[in-house]
Amino acid sequence: MSTTRLPPHPAQVIDHEHPLSFTFAGERIPARAGDTIASALYAAGQRTFSRSFKYHRRRGLLCGAGQCPNCLMNVDGTPSVRTCTEPVRQGMRVQPQNVWPSLKHDLLSIIDRFDWLLPVGFYYKTFIRPRFLWPLAEKVLRRAAGLGVINTQAEPKGGYDHQYRHTDIAVIGGGPAGLAAACEAASLGCQVTLIDAQPELGGHLRFQTRTYADIGERSGLTGFELARSLREKVTAQPNIDILSSATVFGSYEGGLLGVMQAKRLIHLRAKRVVITTGSHEYPAVFQNNDLPGVMLGSGARRLLHLYGVQPGTRAVVVSHDETGLTLASELLTAGIQVAAVVDSRYRLPEAQDCVQQLHRSGVEVLTSYAIQEAHGTAHVDGALVVPLDARQRPFPHASRFIPCDLICLSTDRAPATALVAQSGGELHYDETLGQTVPQQLPPQVFCAGDVTGIHHLPATLVQGRLAGFQAAQSLHAADTSAPSSHIQALQQELDTLEQEYRHHYEPYPQLSHVWEKKKQFVCVCEDITHKDLAQGVAEGFDEVETLKRYSTFSMGPCQGRMCATSSARLCARYAGSELATRTTTARPPVTPVPLGVLAGRRPQPEKHTPLHHRHIALGAEMMLLGSWKRPYAYTTPDEEHRTVRERVGLIDVSTLGKLEVRGKDAARLLDTVYTHTFSTLRVGRIRYGLMCDDSGIIIDDGTVSRLADDHFFLTTTTGNVEFVEQWLKWWMAGADLCAHVTSMTGGLAAMNIAGPNARQVLSQLTDTDLSAEAFPYMACRRATVAGAPALLLRIGFVGETGWEIHVPAECGEQVWDAIMTAGAEFQIVPFGVGAQRILRLEKKHVIVGQDTDALSNPLEADLEWVVKFNKDDFIGKRGLQAIQERGRRHKLIGFALRDSSRAEGGQAVVVNGQPAGRVASAAFSPTAGKCVGLAWVPVEVASGTSPLQIRINGTVAQADIIDDAFYDPQGERLRS
């Protein structure tokens, strides 16, 4: 059934000299460069393109513009590709989807016969009793649903990209209105970005071969010639950026447009938006209106003029305006027999060229006629048409059968108003036009062309110029020199044209009736028929929003393009209420956007410390903590633990947040944000600091070292440094304090040397006196270590004599190496996070975020010693006072398990068989010889004498509450 191509024509986009080929269901299909998959398949004789969602009915090419669900296929593994807009690439592999076993013989089409069992919402009314029935039925339904297949074995393709752009005026749509608007706005000096979904500008003019007579200086040009002329003008303008093959999928707050261009997502910020998105045809509702061979007039035009493919051999054109009549004459010109033109109007404008050509060619023109049924099984073999009376009611008994293999519908048209609504415009249903059109626009939004409901080129061009002019003018509000007379003239011209258009406009009649035998589809995506909607309304779903949810119309891939107006009309017809004519909310995206495009490139930065390469060289087992890579262990945590306790160890702590706070109010700032007092801290000393939020919940902790009167050095938890920095700055501004906060996190390498031999090792590398007297616990000194300028903090998270050494990042490796060399005689080893966790737990040191959560306060976390209620005010004071007044309810306590079992974080502390608390952290302590940990328990339990009950793997283990640290409770080793 393959058709020969029409001879080359200037409107065509295919290159006859450049053949390509691809496979469809394994069969080789010839194509030409410029073809879409669908046009090539059509030329090769393919008429069924897909099977429908519910009934598995055959579906053929309908819109030819990527608007409907009929041509969705799997292309090179990508499901649900709109093949009517997807260009052919050599060798691509195309497969039909949602068919079994094949597109031609789909066994599931049997469902079409059992439709009486599957009325709208049937699943709500069946499989209720017995209860086990539904899970079984669901499995079957589930398998039947869905369209494309996601290949779970495939490797992600990637290649996505995000871009950010700004413009004065965004013109959305490159049809005649958009081109006119862009030219006008650009000529007034505005920066214009013109976004068009097609590969080439011109909109529907690209496939119009008719001559336009009444469009001013360009009269006499054919549509495609006019498109070329406008295109040339636009491309010549230097201040118009053109984004072709790009779709605006959403209009968001603040003039932000989401634009998709292949694999790229562009965030376009526009000061003004001109919406010239045009309109699209959708099928009238009649019996078998989904049969292959029923095609929208615009779809037939595209095939014919862009790709040189004959959409059929013998056509019936259903029409109600000039568009349909010209289509008929274009079909004739292309050598297609026109069996009849069926026009719903009583009288045709005889003066029009196309009418005369039809008469000349002897085509039967049936006026006051409409289509009643498409006839055929696998494909259209005829049309049943019916005469109408003066009130446009049909005489069903006088219907006529006309054999044909193509029914072109030029009956209904819907403006593409989704972006108007998303931009804040109000829509209303225009009775005269039978369309939902923009009514009220926000000041920064303008509309022109078909989107306004006026499908008339002379008006479109004026509207475009007017919108462009107004958009530009509104940007230069101060410049009043722009002649308002110009606007007035355009407006007047437009008013006349629009009035005339409205005067002659007669919407195609809605003839469909619920009693008619064969299915009349409203929503082709979801297989929703007229009868389904009537039924839904009768069941009480009598407004579009509820009817939509019940019947699922408009929820498929076309997002309501093909059905929104028909369904709203039917809903109104049956519900008899005004509410029903409202359309449903136009949610973004307007066109489906792949998740990959939205996600973009997704870089996942991983932070490495300045000592990273040393860890790798040492073969450390690395772990991800937040975005940092840290060594978990070099050997085993237990072995490293022993070395630190017995000899000396070195750990990289560069991931600590490091902040410098300087300025005359630095101490006051710290007094405000920390619960502790720092104004009384002596220079050269360190104090532990704890931060709470307003309600007294712990948010961070760390050490605060005073380097000078007005200079502090802070450490924070690894993941929180950005937050703490912002928090300090926020309160600095709020409390009007004078200080600077500088993040030193990336600039400093930090390591902690700890163990009984730490002093012997470190003193080899510095002249600073490290003796306990000269450099006591919780003191800080500037020093030179291994030739590097260093800040030494004598603190002991792990509970041994030790120093935290901060050096410039670039000296990190040098200092690390020096320490490792100096420590060789003491058999120093590096230790990782694993050992550190055990070491700190033995000292009952709390890790914020691990042992505390969004409900932990210092009074209950056994950190009351850091809260200084006697100072003026600090963040969280009132909250903590309130907790103090109402009394503590929980307590963070230390525990040691009695038997040899191992506890884990998150296990429950059980009281009377109920969860009463939880283990915060736990680990086996080699020192204690058993599992120790921290747990949150009710105060009664904490102060009680009975052992703690912890649920471990389903059984309850007993634990003793331990008040002191498990290791060195007096801190003698720390201070020595």
Next chain:
Amino acid sequence: MLQLFRTQRMWRRHELKDRYDVVIIGAGVHGLATAYYLGKLGIKNVAVLDRGYLGGGNSGRNTAILRANYRTPEAIPFYAESLRLYQELSQEVDFNVLFSQVGHLTLAHTDTGVDGLRVRAEANALLDVNSRLIFPEEIKRLVPALDVSKAAHAPIQAALYHPPGGIIRHDAVVWGYARGADRLGIEIHPHTEVQAIDTDNGQISAVHTSRGRIATNLVVNATSGWCSTVARMVDVDLPIVSHPLQACVTEPVKPFLDKVIVSATLHVYVNQTDRGEVVIGAEIDPYASYNSASTLPTLEMMAAHALELFPILEEARVLRQWSGICDMTPDFSPIISTVPEVKGFILNVGWGTYGFKAGPAGGKTVAEMIVTHKTPTLIEPFALSRFYEDRLVGEKAAAAVSH
């Protein structure tokens, strides 16, 4: 089955009467469930009012995930009861609410995350809710499409597997309760906006609506998204901040995922409906707002996070995004309570991101409270007074993502 061939209105239209025993504001799952259970308890002179259409608020905007694997001993029994009622709901209202009890997995990508899940697993086990901690091998077996590799940006360490959890057809729940309530003689009035509420000596006396005045002594505030504005009509200030929450859905694809997947670390949850659509939800927007317009950055974030879990979805196309307004309380728990200062004013609000899961239990307990004049034990922890007595429920600790 017979109803398949019968056409009957789900709920009838009524003229607004001038007096009702109970006026319920909000025809979402909570309001309609309250009405239904009130009817079952014999109170039938009830009007359910809504300013829009039935289930047009958060009942139709949530991602329809059901679960009971909460963290605290206060919340677990309550949501477990709700889940139990959901399991029986299709038979109860003779309308298939399409509950897919397929199982629910909450993922942990960090050590602390695993500990947090263990807290829930243990508390659930002690309170007879079926959930347990599972590890990558078993996760992969349950959800083959999930990327559990160590190479992932945030490798999955464990999951809390909750077999009774799942998804339901949220609209069907609303319609089922509406039909049930209607059959019991309760009136449902969509497009009837409450504009003011009168009190007389601290007692509710009337409700002014866009369709006229109604005398009543009992008003249930079962609204969501704007519940504090309704409470303010009787000068009750609620400790609630409302945030938008967004979600999106893709084109239908053949089934590849039959579990609900939630990741707190990635702030995202993913499931596939019976129709084949992949539903992706985000965490609440970081700012407070009543604006339910969708935003692009959140859509991008949802996409990015969903792809971290399911890289194979990169070519799945998003069809729609939408948002709802969540009423967040400080402790991520609802307020189901009488109000001491206003007699006859009952709150069933503050449902944050977990309201749909609680619909049946919320409605049932409120109905019981109205009939018995006593607070059922199940909802005692959710009284408004807890905010004045500092007895907050500890769900916030669990609720980085609370779906």
